[in-house]
Amino acid sequence: MLSLTHSLFTTIFLVLVILLHPSNAQLSSTFYSSTCPNVSSIVRNVIQQALQSDSRIVASLTRLHFHDCFVNGCDGSLLLDQGGNITLSEKNANPNNNSARGFDVVDNIKTSLENSCPGVVSCADILALAAEASVSLAGGPSWNVLLGRRDGLIANQSGANTAIPAPTESLANISAKFAAVGLNTTDLVALSGAHTFGRGQCRFFNQRLFNFSNTGSPDPTLNTTYLATLQQSCPQNGSGTTLNNLDPSSPDTFDNNYFKNLLINQGLLQSDQELFSTNGSATIAIVNNFANNQTAFFEAFAQSMINMGNISPLTGSQGEIRTDCKKVNGS
Ligand code: HEM
Numbered sequence: 001m002l003s004l005t006h007s008l009f010t011t012i013f014l015v016l017v018i019l020l021h022p023s024n025a026q027l028s029s030t031f032y033s034s035t036c037p038n039v040s041s042i043v044r045n046v047i048q049q050a051l052q053s054d055s056r057i058v059a060s061l062t063r064l065h066f067h068d069c070f071v072n073g074c075d076g077s078l079l080l081d082q083g084g085n086i087t088l089s090e091k092n093a094n095p096n097n098n099s100a101r102g103f104d105v106v107d108n109i110k111t112s113l114e115n116s117c118p119g120v121v122s123c124a125d126i127l128a129l130a131a132e133a134s135v136s137l138a139g140g141p142s143w144n145v146l147l148g149r150r151d152g153l154i155a156n157q158s159g160a161n162t163a164i165p166a167p168t169e170s171l172a173n174i175s176a177k178f179a180a181v182g183l184n185t186t187d188l189v190a191l192s193g194a195h196t197f198g199r200g201q202c203r204f205f206n207q208r209l210f211n212f213s214n215t216g217s218p219d220p221t222l223n224t225t226y227l228a229t230l231q232q233s234c235p236q237n238g239s240g241t242t243l244n245n246l247d248p249s250s251p252d253t254f255d256n257n258y259f260k261n262l263l264i265n266q267g268l269l270q271s272d273q274e275l276f277s278t279n280g281s282a283t284i285a286i287v288n289n290f291a292n293n294q295t296a297f298f299e300a301f302a303q304s305m306i307n308m309g310n311i312s313p314l315t316g317s318q319g320e321i322r323t324d325c326k327k328v329n330g331s
Helices: 002-020 039-051 057-069 103-116 123-137 157-163 171-180 185-196 224-233 257-263 270-277 283-292 294-309
Strands: 199-201 243-245
Touching (some): 039 123, 057 123, 057 185, 123 294, 171 185, 185 283, 185 294, 257 270
């Protein structure tokens, strides 16, 4: 009898451990349905407000979710300012420094949410919601954002320097960085389609314009008319910070023109054009498909954003809900 009771308790205990263990916790689209039912419209309204004076903000916000998720998972670590225990912020890492933007709008979203549902919505979830609202406001797809992420307590600057792909990297390297966070080739091509809006500074692609890989000539995979335009915008010894549209054909609209551009050698970044111009690559067929079928692109993009948003979230009692996205609570 004693051993039967004992084994019953053991079983109940094990079931509870399995049910409550955070690593089994799943994100859910209804996570805030009772605690902050208007979370999506609050996020969307603040972005709509920001759009009135900054047509680029939707692109910038979408990129923040990517740069957050690739480093220590989607945990809002990108948003932490340097200072106190945060000795090396992700904001100051190479891919973000003088490049990542939109942090002020994230803070406005947080303030608005703290007014309606104090202490409830994580900064990591704000980035996921802001990305979806941004894409849809720019004419792209909508999807049900999975929620329930919590905010991390640390930043990982060296992680940001290594995990986020650089625009001059080979397709093989970039694919490996996506694979390292569980994203496949379709995710890579679909998510690169986010370069259908927003801007790129000359310093991220000017190595293609005059003396590519020490050949003395420009990148041969650059359309010559487009090359001339870019050489004008980014002259040798000119400013590296001049902005150029990532998608010159429809700079602020979320559509499949990015892929159409690749077919005519008008990708802005080397990493963009490589998706179509790397001989024998599995990415070529996917680019062709998305260029010919915007619906296929939109469906794949939405699914891949969900996949990216699932990278190693903190859930349950891990991390915290930050009150100020820039700071760990109590610091
Ligand atoms: C595949 C590897 C990728 C590389 C090498 C890359 C690189 C870059 C670079 C160099 C810029 C220009 C930044 C600047 O000039 O300050 C940029 C901009 C941007 N990236 Fe990516 N990116 C990649 C993937 C992604 C993904 C997966 C997303 C989102 C899902 C994304 C969204 C954006 C957006 C929206 C912009 C424009 C931001 C703005 O205008 O503020 N990128 N990217």
